[in-house]
Amino acid sequence: MKNLKGTLSNTFGGFLTVRGTATFSDIVALSEPKDYQRDTIPEHLRDIEQFYDRGEAVFFPEVILSLELKFDFNDNSAPSLNGSPTNHVLMGEKFKSNVNDILVSPTKSGLATISIPDGLIPFGRIDGNHRLSAQNTSNVLTEEIPFCIVLFNSDIVEKNEKSLFFNINSKGRPLTTEETLKSIIDDEMNFSSSELQNNPSFGWQYYFAREIKKQINFTLLPNLKSSILPNLRSFLVNTINLMLKKEVLPKEESGTGQFLSLLSSVNSLFDNTELAQIKSSGLLSAFIYYQHMSPQKVHLFSNWVVKNHIFELTDMRVDEFIKIFDKIAESKRKEVFISMQFSDDTQQNFEAIKNAIDEINDEFNENIGIREIRIDQFNTGYSYDINDEILSLIETCGLLVADLSKGNKNVYHEIGYLMGLNKGQGLNHDNFILIHNSSVGNASQDVGFNLVSIKQLRVNDTNSLRLKLKEQIKIYYGL
Known part of the structure; x- marks a missing residue:
């Protein structure tokens, strides 16, 4: 009882x-x-x-x-x-x-x-x-x-x-996160910087939020003010907490300056009309995260947000945006863009490339998402112009395989565009493979002087092309 x-x-x-x-x-x-x-x-x-x-x-x-x-x-x-x-x-x-x-x-x-x-x-x-x-x-x-x-x-x-x-x-109106955080972050008398950093109930994200709140100048961030200011503390705590968990922001005083610098960079991105419409703090946090990752990453993320009208969403968390985009980016990263002259005499090269990719999929017994994107399927006229769709494919693909075997000028356009992207973003030229099959063309005539100094995979038959290209693709994707 x-x-x-x-x-x-x-x-x-x-x-x-x-x-x-x-x-x-x-x-x-x-x-x-x-x-x-x-x-x-x-x-x-x-x-x-x-x-x-x-x-x-x-x-x-x-x-x-x-x-x-x-x-x-x-x-x-x-x-x-x-x-x-x-x-x-x-x-x-x-x-x-x-x-x-x-x-x-x-x-x-x-x-x-x-x-x-x-x-x-x-x-x-x-x-x-x-x-x-x-x-x-x-x-x-x-x-x-x-x-x-x-x-x-x-x-x-x-x-x-x-x-x-x-x-x-x-029936009751609960305290908002912002109101709750205000009682801690703004009270330096009862909650010292040291306590915010070391007390497990809080953490460095609370300390950074306090310091950034003191230093942030919205006259220099006009594109972000309306999105951030109403819930400044919760935005800072959530964004910084994400970056600390992913270990991309140091738990030291310099983190404050790094974060303010990221805000400034993202503010410049938001000069774009569509991005300026963003109201989701979670989406804004994702921009800051990708800005820290690399200029290329935030550029791709920005294009995805605009193209798919993601800027209209209002109630998704930052981790949800990142999870979705990272999966899309990973899928895109494992797309092979084949740039070549598509004709009867080059068909054997295309088959060798395709077979190399198919064998990689079979060998690893998983869907690694490598597939061909044929440039000829987008070129419908007699004059050649790299349209926006092709530019997007080149920009988001993981690997470009360019066949120089017939010296096709269109192939040079695509190589040049990708090399220009790499240079502009400070990247090495390791995201493309140049190939030449002497059984199809003549290297001395096909390969321009501006590519002679760049490493090429030169073979004498399609079987060698398949085997050697397969090894190069495996190395590129870490398989």
Whole structure:
């Protein structure tokens, strides 16, 4: 038999309650969530468990539980009640259920004891389910926590439970993240820089947010002001937290200057009309992350955002933007752009290239996403012009295989464009392979002087081309 003791009162709204304290373990053992409860969130549970473990400024608000006072009025042997079960208790009378033997014993001094037979789980969790579910640490199980048990008659228990759950979770205006962060970040008297850096409840992201907030000058960031300023603290904490997790921002004083520099670079990017429409702080955070990664990466990300109208989205998190784009970028990275003269006499070269790629896929028994993008499928006229679609393919492909075997001028255009991209972005010329098959063409006539100094894969037959190109592609993709 378990006994829970507390103050009995008829509260505002007409609910009869018993308020008191009991051990964490007793409340957990005697209560369970009802079907209207939202599913527990694993990440939230871990946060609460860590909060318990640290034991700093731990305050546990009341857990709100329900208790149905069951009574069978059709049982002729049952004692008479003074009205309903709750009214009987309110009148100061003991109530004992003739269904499950739960006993509620009020006193004249305004207290009450609820006695629960062994093996019974009588309480439903209306509020506090996450806090009670996060109890994988032994140090909290013996601690006293406050409870409020609402007593219900059987005819109204389900409706009133759900009504209370709805009102508790929907009627109040919760503090926004920005309001919560303001109380910590702006209070240097109670939360020193050292505490923000070293206290596990906070971290370097809080320290950086404080310092950047002091130094940020929105007159120099006109394109970002409307997106950042309304929720400046939460934007800074979330963005910096991401960069710290990915270990791309150092936990040292220089991180402040690095982040401000990234903001300035992204502000310049947002001179673009479409990008200036961005309202999502998560998307803006992703721009800062990719700006730090490389100019090429942020350029590709920017093109993706504009082309697909991603700038219109408002409610995605930064990690979701990054996850989606990285998958797309990885797929694009493993596309091979074949630049060559497509004609009957070069068909054998194309087949050798295609077979090399197919064999790589078969050898590694996985879909590594390497495929050919044929330039001739986009060239529909007699005059050649690198249209926007082809430029985009060259820019986003992982590897260009350029066949010099017939000295086709169009091939030189594509090589030159990619080399220009590499030079402009400070990259090495390692994202293309130049090939020549002497059984198809004459190297002395086909290869221009400006490419002579660049490494080429020269072969005398298509089988050698297939084998050697296969090895070069495997090396490029680290297979």
